[in-house]
Amino acid sequence: MDLILIKNGHVIDPENNINDKFDILIEKGNIRRIDKNIEPFSGCEVIDADEMIVSPSFTDIHVHLRDPGQTYKEDIRTGSMAAVAGGYTTVVCMPNTLPALDDASLIRYVIEKGEEVGLCRVLPAGAITKGRRGKELTEMALLKDAGAVYFTDDGAPVMDSHVMRKATEYAGSIGSFVADHCEDLSLSENGVAHEGEIAAALGLPPLPPEAEDTMVARDCIIAIHTGMPVHICHVSTKVAVEVITWAKAMGAEVTAEVTPHHLSLSDAEWLDFDCKAKVSPPLREEEDIEAVRWALSSGIIDFVATDHAPHAHHEKMLEHHACPPGMIGLQFALPIVLELVKKDYFDMKRAIEVLSTAPARKIGIQPPSIVEGRKAELTIFNPTESWEVNEESILSKSKNTPLLGRKLIGKVKYTFYDGKIVYKG
Ligand SMILES: [Zn+2]
Structure with missing residues (x-):
């Protein structure tokens, strides 16, 4: 027409x-x-x-489209379908594919496949380290030239602080930035659920919030000293919010995102022992949820990113220690953000901003605009309008979300x- x-x-x-x-x-x-x-x-x-x-359509700078290598979970076509059904027209896919997106040809593969599907803009983030092994930096300048919009080893943290510092400087010097999945693996160990009353009552291996908080602090300190930007992925704790507040007050170029699930779901999702509640960082307690909601309202957390992480049914049916962490999110961000508008955390204009203009600006694309x-x-x-989350309404290849049936x-x-x-x- x-x-x-x-x-x-x-x-x-x-x-x-x-x-x-x-x-x-x-x-x-x-x-x-x-x-x-x-x-x-x-x-x-x-x-x-x-x-x-x-409204201008939405931008999600943190999705896992599993392509190449794990297309039984999701691929660029089904991921794009879920994206546009969620109101998104730009998604940035994470480099923790098989192989990892640590090479210019793989960056180009994702962009070309996205263009072939043609439903939305699919942009890749490049890996910080080769093979996401945390040791040797990738050729970030080449990856950026090929179309990588930022750098992360997401799915895993960059544990080595020296590597993280070098990566922050390098990415910043070429006009890009690093984003970190903040988790100190020596603290999280084999933890499955947020360390608190529920994990204790259910006998689930606890994952202490310090695992996130210490890493957020380290990355903020690196941002302060290098004067280069650092983006904090999926903030989920009240202490992390305080640390980011402090870093921003120090003038650090720190930005942060929060997921729809950390804005809405608590560790109580574990009560039926369903591993669909397993996600990294884990679902937290009410106090943490309150903290990230208010941080999103005030701008301490800059925007929403879904961390859409599809896994196959058989994987989510595994025992809690063996089941991979992650849940899908592309189609749920809007209703969850609208719920916060209804509860008066912020107004509709801020809701559109955190879904649309703020994340677009972060990755340096011109935000969609109605002019x-x-x-x-x-x-x-x-x-x-209300709708039910079920196998039919979810357009992702995977259906892993605790919201099923709600x-x-x-x-x-x-x-x-x-x-x-x-x-x-
Ligand atoms: Zn992550």
Whole structure:
């Protein structure tokens, strides 16, 4: 359809300070007119967005698409389908694939495969160290030239502080940044569940929050001394929030993300001994959840990233020690963030910012924006529509989430990418 008219939607675009009802006319994929009232005319498809919100589409800088090497869990096509169903049009996939994304040809493979699928922008993060073994730095400049948007060994921390310091300096010197999965492995050991009353009551091997907190502190200190940026992945504890608050006050170029599951689920998910609750870092206690919610509200945590981590059913059925950590998240971020709006942690504008503009800006892409002349890259969602999380509604190849069978409120109705409708819900 050459002409699409989005009628009566509430348009929220933090980039342009738009927060009002507008009609939007899209012609051949470009936003042609934004106005209070545009009359429908013949030959134009009308989308009735009454009671709906129209926002720039979302960016997730932390997803695992398992391609290459583990495409029985997810691949770039199914990952893209889940992304656009969640309102995302840019995703950054993690380099903990098989082999690891530590080479320019692998970086190009991911970008080309993403373009071939064509549903959204799939950008790779390159590995910090060769083979993600934590020892020898990759050729970051070559990876960046090939299209890597930042560097991380995610799935594992960079345990060696000297390597982390060198990596931070190197990435910063080429205009990029490192992101760390903060976990001191000598503290987490064989821990499975957050160290607290529930792990103790259930007899699950405890994983102390210090494992995260000490590593966050180390990385913040490296950022302070090198003057280079460090991004903290999936912040989950109240102490980590305090440490990041301190580092930012010191003027460090530290940024942080939080996942939908750490914003909404607690270690109580373990009560039925279901390993779908296993994730790294682990689901925490109420106090931690409160802390990350308020940190996201205040800006201490900069944005939401899902850490979408698909695993096959047979893997999640293993005993708690053998089961791989991780849960999917691309389709749940919006409803979970909307829940926090409803509970008054922040307003709708901040909700759009943490899903859309802030993460896009972090990876140096122009945030999608609803302005005349731009290609349509937007998400239309109904903030009050409820839907059930089940095998059918999940578009990922894997269905590993404790949310299975639960109802969520907030549903993506349309996602536009590159001027085209890539999802209709
Ligand atoms: Zn991680």
